[in-house]
Amino acid sequence: xxxxxxxxxxGVADVARATAFYKRMGWKPAESPPExxxxxxxxxxxxxxxxxxxxxxAGVATETSDKSASVVLAFNARSKEEVxxxxxxxxxxxxxxxxxxxxxxxxxxxxxxxxxxGHLWEIAWNPHFAILENGSIRLPE
Amino acid sequence: xxxxxxxxxxGVADVARATAFYKRMGWKPAESPPExxxxxxxxxxxxxxxxxxxxxxAGVATETSDKSASVVLAFNARSKEEVxxxxxxxxxxxxxxxxxxxxxxxxxxxxxxxxxxGHLWEIAWNPHFAILENGSIRLPE
Numbered sequence: 001x002x003x004x005x006x007x008x009x010x011g012v013a014d015v016a017r018a019t020a021f022y023k024r025m026g027w028k029p030a031e032s033p034p035e036x037x038x039x040x041x042x043x044x045x046x047x048x049x050x051x052x053x054x055x056x057x058a059g060v061a062t063e064t065s066d067k068s069a070s071v072v073l074a075f076n077a078r079s080k081e082e083v084x085x086x087x088x089x090x091x092x093x094x095x096x097x098x099x100x101x102x103x104x105x106x107x108x109x110x111x112x113x114x115x116x117x118g119h120l121w122e123i124a125w126n127p128h129f130a131i132l133e134n135g136s137i138r139l140p141e
Numbered sequence: 142x143x144x145x146x147x148x149x150x151x152g153v154a155d156v157a158r159a160t161a162f163y164k165r166m167g168w169k170p171a172e173s174p175p176e177x178x179x180x181x182x183x184x185x186x187x188x189x190x191x192x193x194x195x196x197x198x199a200g201v202a203t204e205t206s207d208k209s210a211s212v213v214l215a216f217n218a219r220s221k222e223e224v225x226x227x228x229x230x231x232x233x234x235x236x237x238x239x240x241x242x243x244x245x246x247x248x249x250x251x252x253x254x255x256x257x258x259g260h261l262w263e264i265a266w267n268p269h270f271a272i273l274e275n276g277s278i279r280l281p282e
Contacts, residue, residue: 003168004183008149008214012258021257024234027144042145042276043184051258071212071260073149093165116162117153117192119212135183 001086004135005044007074007122011051018048030139043136045129058112058120059099072112074122076129076137080109086123087111095121142227145276146185148215148263152192159189171280184277186270199253199261200240213253215263217270217278221250227264228252236262 012018019029019037027046030038035053039046051068055061058069077083083101090113091097098120101111110124130138153159160170160178168187171179176194180187192209196202199210218224224242231254232238239261242252251265271279 001166001168003180005149005185005187008146010256010258010260012260017257021234021236025142025230027142039144044146046146089166093162095162115151116158117151119151119153 001075001089002135004075005073006076006124006129006131006137007045007047007072008041009047009049009054009072009074011054011069011071012048013051015048015050022046022048038139040139043132043134045137045139057099058122060112060114060120069120072120072122074124076131077123077125078131080125083109083111083123083125087113090115090121090123142216142230143276145216146214147217147265147270147272147278148186148188148213149182150188150190150195150213150215152195152210152212153189154192156189156191163189179280181280184273184275186278186280198240199263201253201255201261210261213261213263215265217272218264218266219272221266224250224252224264224266228254231256231262231264 015037027039032038037048054072055069058072060069077086087101095113095115097113099112101109103109108124108126110122112120112122114120156178168180173179178189195213196210199213201210218227228242236254236256238254240253242250244250249265249267251263253261253263255261
């Protein structure tokens with residue numbers, strides 16, 4: 001696993017309200033569908049997404065959980081094979097795989113794990129977001 | 142507020158255990174005191190810090206709260222004046238100031254706010270971490 005964080009996603013109660021707050025802070029969102037807002041933040045991406053949807057995507061919206069997720073960090077890999085390799089590395093390092101890797105509805109491939117404190121990571125291959133040589137990630141212009 | 146995230150800090154139960162996990166994932170920590178671990182992560186810094194200490198620093202360890210914080214994002218400003226300006230901007234945008242800006246024991250100046258969903262941000266001036274022209278932040282070599 002390269003030592004970088006591609007996305008920081010905050011789980012929010014209302015994406016429009018949260019987006020309005022960050023716009024008041026001077027942040028400019030990229031073109032985004034209504035259910036998620038993406039901001040280019042230096043070499044990473046900052047995003048706002050519904051807490052319940054975030055929990056479903058991370059594989060932690062079970063019968064016994066509170067069905068919401070507060071924050072998910074993402075590492076975007078350069079290939080599907082790298083996604084599998086990083087998830088295997090995480091499992092071997094003691095992480096709990098919360099969602100095995102699978103093809104996603106948005107045309108990518110991703111899986112998720114929880115670190116020993118329950119912090120969630122998505123390991124993703126996303127053909128829509130460019131990863132530069134130095135590991136920076138870029139939203140489409 | 143420039144559109145970037147300087148630090149992503151995870152609140153953990155045991156810094157040594159959490160650090161060991163990320164080392165098993167192949168991450169190399171910078172020289173860090175035992176109570177906090179810093180990793181250079183692209184143009185940002187990833188850090189692991191005790192959940193209770195993180196809550197105290199963010200000003201949310203009150204009698205009524207659970208006295209722990211899960212994640213704090215930080216924006217490192219280029220001056221103390223910029224810290225004050227960003228916190229004022231946040232307050233005007235509807236954030237709750239959880240810790241007014243003050244000089245810190247580590248020789249910096251910082252304050253914290255909670256966004257409308259309760260996500261915590263520290264706005265800091267830290268003379269020990271260089272901020273490059275493009276907004277990237279660098280741990281000391």
